Amino acid sequence: MQSLNISSSALRGIQYALDNTANNMANLETAGYKRRAASFSELLADSMNEQPALDRENRNSPVGLRMGSGARLGMTKLDMAQGSMKPTDVPTDLMIQGEGFFMVGSQMRDANGVMKEEFLMTRNGNFHLEHNNYFNGFVLVAPTGHILLGENGSPIVIGEDEIRDFEVSEDGYIAANGNPTFERIGLWKSDNPDQLKQIGENLYDPELQEGQDPADVFTSSWDNMIATIRQGALEASNVNMQEEMSQLVNIQRAYQLNSRAIGISDQMMSIATSIRTR
Structure with a gap:
């Protein structure tokens, strides 16, 4: 049995x-x-x-x-482990070289109809620019519809009527049409990635409380210089x-x-x- x-x-x-x-x-x-x-x-x-009697032979167990x-x-x-680089030459495609996650967010209503903010993390840098009337500017949007957040935990808004030239430096600063936006992409490192809840669509739930600053839970990859951003490329699966x-x-x-x-x-x-x- x-x-x-x-x-x-x-x-x-x-x-x-x-x-x-x-x-x-x-x-x-x-x-x-x-x-x-x-x-x-x-x-x-x-x-x-x-046992009725001990073994006669010597045993190690x-x-x-x-x-x-x-x-x-x-x-x-x-x-x-770091995935290989996949060049795309698309300006809004961003690849993390090193340790860290992008933080993305969206607004959603709960079962009671109350509007709440949702914060998620991802390594997928396949973003695209989209004009948002609520923020009165362009924002970087993930394939799941979530908006890329800056290092202060707020959406990165580019206040331009039209974007002809889009640049992202290795240290995460964004420039549009040759003008710096003074916005920096947030990269966050989790000391124990296994604690992040995987919810599908290549997203991880950090389970932040309402209004909680990501800096209170995670370490900024910029502070420890453990990551850079490569524009025009994506990180392939490992x-x-x-x-x-x-x-x-x-x-x-x-x-x-x-x-x-x-x-x-x-x-x-x-x-x-x-x-x-x-």
Whole structure:
């Protein structure tokens, strides 16, 4: 019976690992995507020490028979390795070279109809310029519709009637039509990226409170000089197809092994049941 529990728990963990690998492979071409690596942990184990006599041979392992309960998927760790550069020559495409996230925001209504601000983080720098009547100027908008925020946590507004020339320096300052806007893009570093809640569309929820300054929670990448911005390029996904395919083969073999173990355990239980009924 214990073998069935061990194999069934392993199959559940393997299924989660397969879903994680499939998600990585599906985002192979997603700009700024960071892969997740699955890691397993052992469940509770018991030791049977009621032996009639001690082993005559010397042994390095503890006395007794160790009985495990299987394994489970412990966590999927976010891999923050830098992705390769993908030149696009589009002025509004921005790539982070180093550590940090863009902060984007939007206004949304909750279930009670109250307008609230939403703050999210992303590594996808595929922005475009869009005129916003509410801010009376141009803003940089992400593919999800969120507006790029500056280092003060407010939307970056370019007060020009028309933008013919758009430039972003390596240290994040924006210039339009040859005139500096004195706006700086905010880049924020999380000490533990695994604490960020992944909500889909390559976005992470920092779970900031209403009106909370990002500087109270995160470290500015500009202060520590750990990041620069490359204009006219995007950061490719850091998923390695060869590595993911190798992981897929390992998952398949582990699934076959545990499926066979369940089949053998079922046969053994059938034999034991038939013997008792005779």
